Amino acid sequence: MEISLEHLTKKFGNVYAVKDLNLHIRDGEFIALLGPSGCGKTTTMLMIAGIYKPTEGFIKFDGKVVNNLEPRDRNIGMVFQSYALYPHMTVYENITFPLKLKKVPKTEMERECKNIAQLLQIDHLLNRKPGELSGGQQQRVALGRALIKKPKVLLFDEPLSNLDARLRISMRRFIKEIQKEFGITSIYVTHDQEEAITMADRIAVMKDGVLQAFTTPDKLHDEPENVFIAHFIGNPPMNLIDAELIEEKDKLYLSISRNIKVEVPERRKPKVFKRKVKFGIRPYDVEIVERGKIPAKVLFVEFFGKEILVLCKVGDKEIQVLAPGDLLDVKEGDNIFIGFKESGFHFFDPDTGISLLKG
Amino acid sequence: MGAKFFKFLTIVFLFIISLPIILGFLWIFISTFSMRTFGLVPVDSTGHIGGLTLSNWKFLFDKTVWIVTFNTLILAIGLTAGVIFVSALAGYALSRMNFPGRKSILSLSLMLHAFPSVTLLIAIYFVLRWISKIPVIGNGLPIIGGFGYDTLGGVILVSIALQLPLGVWLMKGFFDNVSWDMEMAALIDGCSRFRILWQIILPQIKPGIAALAIFSFIQGWSSFLIPYSFMTSASTATVATYLNSLLSESAPVNYGTLAAVGLFQLLPVLVFFIFTQKYMLSIFSGGVKGSS
Numbered sequence: 086m087e088i089s090l091e092h093l094t095k096k097f098g099n100v101y102a103v104k105d106l107n108l109h110i111r112d113g114e115f116i117a118l119l120g121p122s123g124c125g126k127t128t129t130m131l132m133i134a135g136i137y138k139p140t141e142g143f144i145k146f147d148g149k150v151v152n153n154l155e156p157r158d159r160n161i162g163m164v165f166q167s168y169a170l171y172p173h174m175t176v177y178e179n180i181t182f183p184l185k186l187k188k189v190p191k192t193e194m195e196r197e198c199k200n201i202a203q204l205l206q207i208d209h210l211l212n213r214k215p216g217e218l219s220g221g222q223q224q225r226v227a228l229g230r231a232l233i234k235k236p237k238v239l240l241f242d243e244p245l246s247n248l249d250a251r252l253r254i255s256m257r258r259f260i261k262e263i264q265k266e267f268g269i270t271s272i273y274v275t276h277d278q279e280e281a282i283t284m285a286d287r288i289a290v291m292k293d294g295v296l297q298a299f300t301t302p303d304k305l306h307d308e309p310e311n312v313f314i315a316h317f318i319g320n321p322p323m324n325l326i327d328a329e330l331i332e333e334k335d336k337l338y339l340s341i342s343r344n345i346k347v348e349v350p351e352r353r354k355p356k357v358f359k360r361k362v363k364f365g366i367r368p369y370d371v372e373i374v375e376r377g378k379i380p381a382k383v384l385f386v387e388f389f390g391k392e393i394l395v396l397c398k399v400g401d402k403e404i405q406v407l408a409p410g411d412l413l414d415v416k417e418g419d420n421i422f423i424g425f426k427e428s429g430f431h432f433f434d435p436d437t438g439i440s441l442l443k444g
Numbered sequence: 445m446g447a448k449f450f451k452f453l454t455i456v457f458l459f460i461i462s463l464p465i466i467l468g469f470l471w472i473f474i475s476t477f478s479m480r481t482f483g484l485v486p487v488d489s490t491g492h493i494g495g496l497t498l499s500n501w502k503f504l505f506d507k508t509v510w511i512v513t514f515n516t517l518i519l520a521i522g523l524t525a526g527v528i529f530v531s532a533l534a535g536y537a538l539s540r541m542n543f544p545g546r547k548s549i550l551s552l553s554l555m556l557h558a559f560p561s562v563t564l565l566i567a568i569y570f571v572l573r574w575i576s577k578i579p580v581i582g583n584g585l586p587i588i589g590g591f592g593y594d595t596l597g598g599v600i601l602v603s604i605a606l607q608l609p610l611g612v613w614l615m616k617g618f619f620d621n622v623s624w625d626m627e628m629a630a631l632i633d634g635c636s637r638f639r640i641l642w643q644i645i646l647p648q649i650k651p652g653i654a655a656l657a658i659f660s661f662i663q664g665w666s667s668f669l670i671p672y673s674f675m676t677s678a679s680t681a682t683v684a685t686y687l688n689s690l691l692s693e694s695a696p697v698n699y700g701t702l703a704a705v706g707l708f709q710l711l712p713v714l715v716f717f718i719f720t721q722k723y724m725l726s727i728f729s730g731g732v733k734g735s736s
Contacts, residue, residue, distance in 0.1 A: 131628075134628070134632060135631075135632075136628050136631060136632075155631075156628075156631045156632045157631065157632065157633070157634035157635070159632075161632060162632070163628070163629065163632050165625045165628070165629060166625075167623060167625045169623070169625035169626050169628065169629040170626075170629075171626065171629075171630075171644060172648070173647040173648070182630075182633050183633040183634055186633060186634035186635060187634060230629075230633070
């Protein structure tokens with residue numbers, strides 16, 4: 086099922102929850118709606134589900150406008166953050182509920198349920214009530230209930246937020262595998278950029294109801310369109326520093342602070358010259374070197390396992406550096422030198438936040 | 445050390461406070477088996493201690509009291525069913541739907557609840573008399589007699605109306621505690637709105653409904669003012685009004701029989717209450733906790 090959102094807008098009173106959203110999702114694609122709380126991603130999803138009615142704009146399934154179609158006629162399955170299972174029914178009754186409402190014969194219901202339950206590894210739990218299951222098991226029951234009617238669209242509303250970290254990682258993989266196997270167009274709402282990056286084919290980043298970008302994870306990471314995306318994607322977050330560009334002879338120099346000047350590599354020169362810029366560089370694109378142009382003083386060291394996150398002061402600015410863990414002799418108060426990897430230079434307009442590396 | 449002593453003190457204090465109530469119950473119980481009493485001591489007609497008798501319980505063999513009990517049962521059940529039905533539907537709409545006048549309905553009904561029903565008696569009298577004039581539903585229905593004046597149906601109607609503010613607010617509160625997610629999931633699964641209410645939401649608040657039902661039932665069973673004001677015939681009396689008629693019937697008052705009938709009315713409520721205390725408390729703890 087292809088899904089098209091055209092000029093989709095949702096207002097609650099005078100507040101715009103979603104503003105002029107345009108999105109085209111291909112059949113079988115797994116896309117993520119990513120953004121901080123309140124950015125409009127859940128509202129968008131609920132409009133696609135038919136629970137909210139759009140204020141303006143159109144939602145099209147395979148080219149057909151479905152704005153006024155009831156949720157139950159949209160052939161969708163949805164998995165909620167709170168699982169939303171029916172606590173007074175058994176797991177079996179929960180999963181087969183959609184089929185029961187469609188008046189599917191009992192034998193067929195039993196067969197479908199058995200298949201799904203085996204796939205989700207919950208077939209030994211069919212007679213239990215949701216209250217007797219763990220979070221992960223409940224989530225799989227919810228997934229089963231969504232999948233059993235063989236929907237054309239799968240909607241996920243932060244389904245893994247209530248699970249512990251380890252379980253989250255394995256469920257992520259599980260959901261992605263199932264989606265791939267069934268080939269159902271899926272929309273996954275999350276505020277966790279790591280989840281979005283690992284699972285989605287394309288990610289729609291939203292902020293304050295407005296779409297920031299809709300592209301593949303690697304493009305979002307390597308070529309962020311604006312400061313918001315640059316800071317939101319990638320962990321640890323990108324360093325964003327107010328800096329100045331200086332043209333000297335043929336070369337372009339970046340000045341982070343008084344007396345600290347670094348040459349900007351040719352292929353990372355901004356397309357538009359501005360004297361004041363927002364310079365961005367990811368912590369893993371900064372290296373600690375023996376001798377270099379940029380002196381820094383270590384303020385704080387965080388242990389990350391095989392890496393360490395070093396917060397250091399460069400002139401009057403602060404920069405975070407993700408360094409290999411075997412540099413464990415770096416400690417607070419040390420004076421070190423850092424260098425910037427060539428591919429790591431990002432420049433943004435200091436007022437609009439838009440990337441200066443694109444045309 | 446101090447905690448135990450404090451606990452002991454609390455129990456003693458509570459005992460002293462409950463003493464009047466306990467003594468009251470004790471008196472009723474003893475009275476039903478004595479001809480007369482001096483305080484708590486049973487005496488016979490000449491003033492000597494003794495005089496234990498079962499004659500006060502003779503009324504149980506008389507048809508009247510059973511007719512009266514039947515009427516009271518109809519009243520209590522009618523009130524409970526009516527309150528639950530209307531409160532559930534109204535509470536759901538007020539909890540889930542946004543419509544003009546929603547806020548006013550909520551605040552107005554709260555005001556009505558604070559209104560003393562006594563002040564409305566005269567107005568209700570006129571309304572009921574007017575309803576009596578309507579054919580069939582005025583006076584010609586079986587069992588409840590109709591909805592007009594001097595009918596059980598009329599009293600049930602009025603009692604429901606006076607109980608509704610509490611009922612609607614309680615139900616709305618219970619519905620508010622049920623998460624939206626479950627309804628959204630049910631909508632996507634294919635339920636109609638009514639089916640969601642009946643099959644998904646109501647089972648979540650069963651304890652709450654039970655509490656309201658018990659509350660209403662007890663209210664209806666012991667209801668006095670409304671039946672007394674609006675039902676004058678002997679055939680439509682309830683236990684409360686029957687009890688009252690015993691008081692004014694003959695002088696001197698036979699306190700023994702009075703106490704016996706009183707105990708007769710009290711026992712079902714007492715027993716009921718003891719077994720359903722747990723549910724009643726849920727109203728005061730602010731609704732029902734979901735299970736997932």
